[in-house]
Amino acid sequence: MMRSLVIADLDKGQLAAATYHVIEAARQLGAPCDLLVVGEGCADAVTRACAIAGIERVLVADDPVYAASLAENLAPLVVAVSAGYSHLLAAAGSVGKDLMPRVAARLGVNQLSEVIGVESSSRFRRPIYAGNAIATVESDDPVKVLTVRQTAFAAVEPRGGDAERVELEQVIEAPSTRLLGEQRAESERPELTSARVVVSGGRGLGSREGFELVYQLADRLEAAVGASRAAVDAGFVANDLQVGQTGKVVAPELYIALGVSGAIQHLAGMKDSKVVVAINKDPDAPIFQVADYGLVADLFEAVPELIEQI
């Protein structure tokens, strides 16, 4: 019997958008689907989880020991509830990537990363080589452990369901790991991986002050802000804004790249965007090869003009 368990992605105790996309991947497996909500103070997330169309059961582990989403105690928890499931799925975000390989190793099975297509219950597609190739892979393992790239799947309906709520009694500590602190970026802007519009800045912005221009355009378009690795390394913005092979993967309706050259590692994170705009003063910048609309210009002149005209 096939049955899937999706590990919900939480953002400050709320159900993150990624969760709805991962459930769509699970739905494509054609099996009944349950959801595991684990964290601290996630009552609201649980209420929403129970309302998602197609979810049969919501397993709840709400305890302070899960506040930091550590793989050290989440993995044994997932393993403990895994009996009876043929598929375990999580979003390919920092929690899922940290957790799912550990779960798979404890179960003695392989794990498939960043799944972008479901071909059957055992056959999946995933990008390799920074997205320059797409592999079709098959797993014979009794349990398939997957992380799912959220941008490759639509979101399921958040309403219409009436799942049964199951409290997990067992609480698992992580005695060898202590949380010393977290620095979470506070932002009123849309979340990068689920935004409809993303404005990204690269080294071409020149400085932290120069990067303000990216924020101004983003505000105008109600867009999320992204960055190249060079912009993050130079300290223009925080690490969680990096788009690319080793940062976040985005696929918005509109992606505007300002002063980004378009290295393969950057393209890996944005080339599935619907419409790509590039503004760069170098006519030979590789970003123009993937841009639907390329403008060769000095961004410090073009962007203020753009802000004025929209």
Place this chain on the structure above:
Amino acid sequence: MKVLVPVKRVIDYNVRVRVKSDHSDVDLANVKMAINPFCEIAVEAAVRLREDGKASEVVAVSVGPKVVQEQLRTALAMGADRAIWIETPETPETAGLGPLGIAQLLAALVREEQPGLVLLGKQSIDGDNNQTGQMLAGLLDYPQGTFVSGLELGDEEVEVVREIDGGLQTLALRLPAVVTTDLRLNTPRFIRAPDIMKARRKPIAHTAPEQLGVNPAPGPRTLAVHPPEPRAGGRRVESVGELVEHLRQAQVI
């Protein structure tokens, strides 16, 4: 304290890969190979720990055929003290090994070598799996610090700063522990000619799965490899006004 650093041989990050016309694989014939950039960062971090007197010995290890000795030599030239080559028939790919099999081999080696810290890359730039370190930690039941951009090694604990979705997270992990590196942990040193000479004299020990008592699990099967959907990009606009017009027409603004 001993630090173990698993390093992987991969395609050089500047090379643009091509899929073979029979869709069996990507074409790796005659392409430049190198140490995986994240592994290079891990070696650098380990060598700095020894230079700062916090680690006593840095041991590099690689799983693969004879050619992976080149990457072990790179690690030795960067300052690793010795290396271990776990020989598998061909590349991990053709040997059918996945991250689980690699992690099983590394776990057996950890039990023999007893390092206080295992430092891996967070991800290899070919398979892009981002799994091996977490699996190793799971198999050994060690604490894990993944995607780290900061590292402070103490006697009993290692403090790590992790790059996570919402920002940064700082953890203290009781040793022995597994840590995987992110890009911003350090900038690896430049290798000079004398370093390469010195590295030639450093030992590379040989072992194999049977010797480690491991029959590694087969990885998932790769049925086909295809190029991604091409993007129809390349159109230029002459002015901001023209750009805005197009974006309005496309109904994205």
